[in-house]
Amino acid sequence: MERRCTGSEVKGVSTGTTILAAIYDGGVVIGSDSRASIGGEYVSSKTINKVIQVHDRIFCCMSGSLADAQAVTKAAKFQLSFHSVQMERPPLVIAAATIMKELCYKNKEDLQAGFITAGWDHRHGPQVYVVSLGGMLVSQPVTIGGSGSTYIYGYVDAKYKPNMSREECLQFATNALALAMGRDNVSGGVAHLAVISETGVEHVVVPGNKLPRFNHE
Amino acid sequence: MALSSVLQSPAPGFNFDNAARNAALGRNDGGHTPKPLKTGTTIAGSGFQGEWWADKACAKIHYISPNIYCCGAGTAADTEKTTDLLSSNLTIFSLNSGRNPRVVMAANILQDMLYRYRGQIGANLILGGVDCTGNHLYKVGPYGSVDKTAYLSMGSGDLAALGILEDGFKPDLEMEQAKDLVRAAIQAGIMSDLGSGNNIDICVITRDGVDYIRPYQESETIKYKYRPGTTRVLTEKVVPLKLEVVHESVKKMVTG
Numbered sequence: 001m002e003r004r005c006t007g008s009e010v011k012g013v014s015t016g017t018t019i020l021a022a023i024y025d026g027g028v029v030i031g032s033d034s035r036a037s038i039g040g041e042y043v044s045s046k047t048i049n050k051v052i053q054v055h056d057r058i059f060c061c062m063s064g065s066l067a068d069a070q071a072v073t074k075a076a077k078f079q080l081s082f083h084s085v086q087m088e089r090p091p092l093v094i095a096a097a098t099i100m101k102e103l104c105y106k107n108k109e110d111l112q113a114g115f116i117t118a119g120w121d122h123r124h125g126p127q128v129y130v131v132s133l134g135g136m137l138v139s140q141p142v143t144i145g146g147s148g149s150t151y152i153y154g155y156v157d158a159k160y161k162p163n164m165s166r167e168e169c170l171q172f173a174t175n176a177l178a179l180a181m182g183r184d185n186v187s188g189g190v191a192h193l194a195v196i197s198e199t200g201v202e203h204v205v206v207p208g209n210k211l212p213r214f215n216h217e
Numbered sequence: 218m219a220l221s222s223v224l225q226s227p228a229p230g231f232n233f234d235n236a237a238r239n240a241a242l243g244r245n246d247g248g249h250t251p252k253p254l255k256t257g258t259t260i261a262g263s264g265f266q267g268e269w270w271a272d273k274a275c276a277k278i279h280y281i282s283p284n285i286y287c288c289g290a291g292t293a294a295d296t297e298k299t300t301d302l303l304s305s306n307l308t309i310f311s312l313n314s315g316r317n318p319r320v321v322m323a324a325n326i327l328q329d330m331l332y333r334y335r336g337q338i339g340a341n342l343i344l345g346g347v348d349c350t351g352n353h354l355y356k357v358g359p360y361g362s363v364d365k366t367a368y369l370s371m372g373s374g375d376l377a378a379l380g381i382l383e384d385g386f387k388p389d390l391e392m393e394q395a396k397d398l399v400r401a402a403i404q405a406g407i408m409s410d411l412g413s414g415n416n417i418d419i420c421v422i423t424r425d426g427v428d429y430i431r432p433y434q435e436s437e438t439i440k441y442k443y444r445p446g447t448t449r450v451l452t453e454k455v456v457p458l459k460l461e462v463v464h465e466s467v468k469k470m471v472t473g
Contacts, residue, residue, distance in 0.1 A: 011336055012360030036364065042376075045356075045364045067360035071332045076323075110335075 002008030010065045010112055013037070014042050016186025018148030019061035020176055021118035021128040022160060023141045024169035028126040030118040031173045032061045033148065033181050046189045055080050057201065058096045058119030059194050063146040064133065069113040072103050075167030093119040097129035097137055105135025116145055120196050143175065148184035152176050170195060170204065178211040232249050232336075232417065239456045258307035278429065282307045285346030286420050287425070290372035291359060299340045303327060320346040320353040324363050332361025340457045347422050374406025381405045400434060407436070 016037045021030040023143040036045040050069075052060050054077045059177045062069035076099045083099075097117040101151040105109055118128045130143045142160045144152060155176055164172065170193065277341040279287045279300035287303070303326055307318045324344055333340055336359050356364045356371065368386045370378035381402040390398065396419060403417045406456025416432035 013358050013362040013364075036362075044358075045366065047366065048364055065360070066362035067328075067332055067336075067358065070328065070362060074328075 012216075013066040014040075014101045015050055015063050015066050015069060015146070016040070016046065016148070016184070017050060017063045017146030018115050018144070018152070018177055018184060018187040019050065019063055019146045019150070020144040020152075020156070020170055021061065021116045021142070022164075022171060022173055023126045023128055023162070024162040026126070026168065027120060027195060028128055028193050029117045029166075029193060030059045030061055030128075031060060031177055031193035032118065033177060033187040034192055035181075035187055036066055037186045037194065040186055042143035051192045051194055052077070053194075053201070054096055054117075055084065055091055055119070057121065057196055057198075058093055058117065059109035059201075060096070060100065060195060061116040061118075061145070061191055062113060063115070063151070064145045068111045069183065072100065072111065072113055072115070075103055076100050081143055086148075090121065092121045092196070093127040093129065094124075094139075095119065097131060097139075100131045101135055101137040104131050104133070108134050116143055116146055118196065120198055125194070127200075144180075146187065148151075148180035148187035151183040152180045155179055166195065166197075174179070174206055175212055177206075179214065181208075182214075183209070271400060278418055281305060281323055281344070281346070281425070282311065282318050284348055284422065285320055285323050285344065286422060286429075287323075287345075288343040288371075290341040290375075295338045295340045296342065299327065299330065299338060299342070302330070317348060319348040319350065320344065320351075320355065324357060324365075325357040327357045328361050328363045331357065331359060336360040343369060343371055344420065347424050352422075370406070372406070372410075373405075374410030377405040377409040379403035392423075396433070404434075421429065 005032075010079070013036050016035055017033060019030075019032040021028060026151045030051060032050040033118060034045075034047050034050065035043055036048040038044050048066070050062050052062065052073045054060050054073060056109075058080070060073055060076070062073060071131045076096065079099050080091050080096050083095060096119065100115050100117055104113065104115070112133065114133050115131045116128065117131065120126050128141065128143055129137060129139050130145060131137050132145075141162060143155060144156055158177070159172055161168075173193055174191055177193075188208070189203075190208055191211060193204040193206070195204065237449060279289060279296070281287050281300060281304045285307075287300045289300060291311060303323060307323060310316075310318055310322075323346070327342060327344065331340060339359050340357075341359060342357040344357060346353065354366055355367065356369045358364075367388065368382045370382060374377075379402075381404075382398065385398045385401065398418065400417055407415070407417075415436045417434040419430045419433040421428040421430070
């Protein structure tokens, strides 16, 4: 299949993607779509998992080249686990984000992958960090990424409020993903969401046909 | 590249020992570098109730371990060597640990290796098997991306096969239904892809063992001989060639 799709920016399977994370009162919601494509022409997977658990209360969303993103998250998972064993306590979210950043920044020539790291820790509570393509690390209360994110900047800017309830935030995230998947050709499939708080992690999967629909559809 | 222990990480970076060897071969005897053989292929895999199987036209289904087999599309040498290397490493692991390897372990090793070579190894692999955690099917791309699915196809005939699989796949298929589905998928690949052809091999892996059916279906041989008169002759024109004798020599045979 890759022989047919040449001239795309990402070699091999790309995640296309819409990813996002948002802090609510007491936790954080992180989510993504589930489409992987080759050359923007062929959907190579309708059910790819882009929300990876790197530790008990820390998740990462990947975008860009699937191979690069999977390699980075594997390495980060290992390093974070080792760090946690040495410290004899659960790692901080900033530690996870920094590990991703180090990998992305030191190997920026060879990698084409961006990440959103979100989670909960005992020191700072819920946090969201974004590591972009070149390895910049920034903390934000809400963030969107991937090719589909361009279609929802307006929605996110207008609709995000700090200190939302869990249900409000989950609905906000689902709506945002649905809107982006509806407009971006390389985002689609199901919406994978994870709700992380002090008490635990809940996975929510919204199948394509159960996604919210908007007026004009 | 062989690892004496699967737990030992290979040295980072590329290993260019063979490049020096190739250059030396080129200088000494004007040797030609072998042309890589690219197979046009259709491979497909599908899970059914509790088990897993794969099948393939015109190339091999590779043995990885007693409970894991791998189909390869792409550059034939690459798929062959990659699966051999994986098989060797997992055999060492089995001997060291006393266990059958898990399918996810094989997928991880393949991913690590292919990622390190940045797509230079043209191996598109379908990895499937049954282990203590159940039946699993993985797709590994040449750049090192891994996808876990219930059914998939790869190779030059993958789109045709995927159409059949998408239409016919249901969770909890019976073994015979699943075999037939994959046979139909490969058949579609053979029919619509110039690069795929001939026989269909199937490998059924269950908790109880492996059934490697070679061939599951043979292609019909088509005859290409036509009897004289099949094509009607409309006109005939004979033009004698003017030949000029340039040189004539007669050598008498010595019989005496």
